[in-house]
Amino acid sequence: MNDFIYYAPTKVYFGKDKENEVGKIIKDYGYKTIMMQYGKESIKKIGLYDRVMKSLKDNEIEVIEMGGVEPNPKVEFVREAIKVAKENKVEMILAVGGGSVIDSSKATAAGAMCDFDVWKFSSGEETPKAALPVGCILTLAAAGSEMSASAVLTDLSINMKRGYGSEFNRCKFAICNPELTYSVNKYNTACGIVDIMAHTMERYFTPVDDTPLTDSIAESILKSVIDAGKVLMTDPENYEARATVMWASSLSHNDLTGCGRANYLAVHQLEHALSGEFDFVAHGAGLAVLFPAWAKYIYKHNIKRFSQFARNVWNVKETDDEKCAIKGIECMEEFFKSLGMPTTLKEIGISNENAEKMALLCTFNKKRTIKSFVELDYEIIKDIFEMC
Amino acid sequence: MNDFIYYAPTKVYFGKDKENEVGKIIKDYGYKTIMMQYGKESIKKIGLYDRVMKSLKDNEIEVIEMGGVEPNPKVEFVREAIKVAKENKVEMILAVGGGSVIDSSKATAAGAMCDFDVWKFSSGEETPKAALPVGCILTLAAAGSEMSASAVLTDLSINMKRGYGSEFNRCKFAICNPELTYSVNKYNTACGIVDIMAHTMERYFTPVDDTPLTDSIAESILKSVIDAGKVLMTDPENYEARATVMWASSLSHNDLTGCGRANYLAVHQLEHALSGEFDFVAHGAGLAVLFPAWAKYIYKHNIKRFSQFARNVWNVKETDDEKCAIKGIECMEEFFKSLGMPTTLKEIGISNENAEKMALLCTFNKKRTIKSFVELDYEIIKDIFEMC
Numbered sequence: 147m148n149d150f151i152y153y154a155p156t157k158v159y160f161g162k163d164k165e166n167e168v169g170k171i172i173k174d175y176g177y178k179t180i181m182m183q184y185g186k187e188s189i190k191k192i193g194l195y196d197r198v199m200k201s202l203k204d205n206e207i208e209v210i211e212m213g214g215v216e217p218n219p220k221v222e223f224v225r226e227a228i229k230v231a232k233e234n235k236v237e238m239i240l241a242v243g244g245g246s247v248i249d250s251s252k253a254t255a256a257g258a259m260c261d262f263d264v265w266k267f268s269s270g271e272e273t274p275k276a277a278l279p280v281g282c283i284l285t286l287a288a289a290g291s292e293m294s295a296s297a298v299l300t301d302l303s304i305n306m307k308r309g310y311g312s313e314f315n316r317c318k319f320a321i322c323n324p325e326l327t328y329s330v331n332k333y334n335t336a337c338g339i340v341d342i343m344a345h346t347m348e349r350y351f352t353p354v355d356d357t358p359l360t361d362s363i364a365e366s367i368l369k370s371v372i373d374a375g376k377v378l379m380t381d382p383e384n385y386e387a388r389a390t391v392m393w394a395s396s397l398s399h400n401d402l403t404g405c406g407r408a409n410y411l412a413v414h415q416l417e418h419a420l421s422g423e424f425d426f427v428a429h430g431a432g433l434a435v436l437f438p439a440w441a442k443y444i445y446k447h448n449i450k451r452f453s454q455f456a457r458n459v460w461n462v463k464e465t466d467d468e469k470c471a472i473k474g475i476e477c478m479e480e481f482f483k484s485l486g487m488p489t490t491l492k493e494i495g496i497s498n499e500n501a502e503k504m505a506l507l508c509t510f511n512k513k514r515t516i517k518s519f520v521e522l523d524y525e526i527i528k529d530i531f532e533m534c
Numbered sequence: 535m536n537d538f539i540y541y542a543p544t545k546v547y548f549g550k551d552k553e554n555e556v557g558k559i560i561k562d563y564g565y566k567t568i569m570m571q572y573g574k575e576s577i578k579k580i581g582l583y584d585r586v587m588k589s590l591k592d593n594e595i596e597v598i599e600m601g602g603v604e605p606n607p608k609v610e611f612v613r614e615a616i617k618v619a620k621e622n623k624v625e626m627i628l629a630v631g632g633g634s635v636i637d638s639s640k641a642t643a644a645g646a647m648c649d650f651d652v653w654k655f656s657s658g659e660e661t662p663k664a665a666l667p668v669g670c671i672l673t674l675a676a677a678g679s680e681m682s683a684s685a686v687l688t689d690l691s692i693n694m695k696r697g698y699g700s701e702f703n704r705c706k707f708a709i710c711n712p713e714l715t716y717s718v719n720k721y722n723t724a725c726g727i728v729d730i731m732a733h734t735m736e737r738y739f740t741p742v743d744d745t746p747l748t749d750s751i752a753e754s755i756l757k758s759v760i761d762a763g764k765v766l767m768t769d770p771e772n773y774e775a776r777a778t779v780m781w782a783s784s785l786s787h788n789d790l791t792g793c794g795r796a797n798y799l800a801v802h803q804l805e806h807a808l809s810g811e812f813d814f815v816a817h818g819a820g821l822a823v824l825f826p827a828w829a830k831y832i833y834k835h836n837i838k839r840f841s842q843f844a845r846n847v848w849n850v851k852e853t854d855d856e857k858c859a860i861k862g863i864e865c866m867e868e869f870f871k872s873l874g875m876p877t878t879l880k881e882i883g884i885s886n887e888n889a890e891k892m893a894l895l896c897t898f899n900k901k902r903t904i905k906s907f908v909e910l911d912y913e914i915i916k917d918i919f920e921m922c
Contacts, residue, residue, distance in 0.1 A: 147777050150548050151545065151546065152546040155543035157539065157541040358762075358774075358778060359754065359781055359782055359785075362758055366747065386535055390747050393747055394747055406781070
């Protein structure tokens with residue numbers, strides 16, 4: 147077991163109708179002027195926008211609106227939001243949406259407290275030293291951004307999608323009402339499930355031994371999400387299944403599943419290159435394509451761990467460890483398919499002739515490698531993309 | 535699944551030698567004058583006292599010492615500590631010890647910010663509105679106080695041991711070095727294991743359905759602690775087992791195992807009456823006596839849940855649910871015995887002729903009942919103590 151720091155200070159309000167308490171919650175913190183970020187029209191269609199605005203108004207909160215956050219949130223939008231936040235002296239940011247809206251809000255919150263360009267956090271040139279508080283009302287169970295320390299931005303001008311971690315990226319509060327995800331369609335529900343599983347598996351598949359408690363919690367999250375995911379494919383308004391997936395979303399990425407383990411997120415880094423270059427690729431779909439290929443390439447470096455995964459998560463009974471490991475990966479791939487997820491690049495309309503370009507993007511033109519069971523260098527990453 | 539609020543903001547520094555960072559951590563928060571509470575001489579024997587004092591001195595922290603916290607911490611001590619804290623204008627409390635020292639520090643921290651007697655928190659007459667920050671260096675994996683919202687005090691003048699919960703009871707930081715628990719003897723290690731399991735089981739055995747993720751995490755904690763506990767009986771300096779038990783201690787009582795479930799802690803309330811009246815009873819030993827008896831009395835009210843416990847935690851293969859439930863309780867009792875724990879009152883030198891007195895204490899002279907699968911009233915509690 148590795149040493150670790152665990153710090154997940156987000157206060158989670160979980161359950162039905164909790165969004166109606168948002169004004170009271172913000173008032174109790176003492177904030178009077180806030181910025182509210184959201185995406186397109188979907189929060190208006192489900193009536194959420196009106197309920198939130200009413201709660202804020204009832205509690206005399208002044209709201210500066212910034213709608214229009216896009217999937218794979220863009221740094222250009224964040225730059226504009228920072229300008230507005232500074233001009234209006236907003237005291238906190240309220241994100242109403244999924245991971246993109248929350249990430250955009252986190253970057254705005256940190257950018258509003260500094261004088262340099264916000265992309266420097268993503269590029270690694272700077273780290274946040276302060277940030278406005280961020281609260282969120284979650285409408286999509288997927289990214290885990292509501293409790294995570296990470297934020298991911300995209301700069302289309304350089305085709306780059308980059309994440310950065312910081313304690314200042316932790317939301318102060320998160321309002322999680324599973325009913326708000328009833329209207330999420332089957333494809334996006336499935337993308338979310340893959341993302342949640344990926345956050346858990348990224349930490350599970352690292353070269354550290356002797357973390358039985360963390361392993362077992364990770365396996366619990368995976369099994370619960372798999373069971374709930376099967377239910378949601380035919381019964382999208384099943385409260386208990388939506389609730390299980392939503393809570394798993396938070397736990398999968400608040401670092402609980404990584405305690406004592408290495409924290410690499412290798413497949414996420416490959417996927418960020420993919421959806422950074424091909425903006426139409428949903429993050430979860432990109433992960434569904436890349437995870438099985440990465441696993442097939444890498445499992446030989448830790449057959450014991452992959453066979454543990456097969457036995458404890460997928461209930462594979464095979465006694466030969468290597469065969470068992472392979473069957474576990476096949477189960478994962480079959481499950482992704484059963485959710486209607488793509489598992490090849492071709493299915494998402496991308497030729498694997500792009501493998502070279504992807505490998506260059508992932509390695510910043512061969513200037514870095516990515517940590518995993520073995521270091522993923524340009525050649526290996528190209529191979530993995532070719533396998534997709 | 536019930537609605538819930540999850541809020542566990544304690545920053546946990548977990549791993550070897552982490553206690554040497556305490557001065558730096560406190561300095562970074564900006565505190566200059568602190569009170570340090572600890573128990574008897576054990577922290578001096580293992581060299582911890584010297585290392586902590588050196589780290590504090592190196593970082594120019596002024597320390598007011600309050601040694602001598604007793605097991606089942608006494609309100610008289612806390613009153614004195616509050617006086618000293620006020621006189622010296624201490625800015626935070628550092629607890630170096632186990633649950634008793636941390637609980638004493640929490641009560642001191644809240645008491646230092648009010649003008650009435652601190653027992654009023656325990657009696658329920660008042661709730662904390664503010665508290666000094668508390669940090670801890672954990673030396674015993676058991677109570678989970680390092681991340682919990684609860685504190686338990688004893689007032690010997692009225693033979694009362696009472697806990698109270700408050701957000702202000704959450705430690706700001708917790709330093710958890712499993713090596714510091716190497717010197718804990720077999721009996722106290724076993725008491726800790728029972729306490730950790732009890733914190734998990736108390737939430738598991740409540741009348742709520744449809745919490746598969748929380749259930750599975752609880753089962754993970756129980757299984758991991760059982761496995762690690764077996765190791766520690768013969769190999770007390772096994773780092774991985776000590777680490778598993780220590781991290782389980784924090785997770786068992788930081789509310790993670792209760793998300794979406796009812797939070798009754800019925801057996802704890804029976805045990806508090808027992809060790810409140812008989813001060814020589816270790817909390818874990820009291821729980822080991824009471825939990826099997828309570829379970830045998832109560833299982834009929836939710837055979838499904840007790841059989842799930844038997845199957846998922848103890849791997850009982852029995853197909854008949856009731857037989858399975860009973861076997862699970864037997865497994866728990868046998869495990870406690872294997873740790874050298876008592877499972878009858880007689881073994882701890884108490885006649886079950888005290889059942890009536892215990893039932894009166896638990897019910898405040900028949901003025902309250904305790905929530906469980908069924909309400910535990912005077913008659914039922916008397917029956918349970920007679921079964922012990």
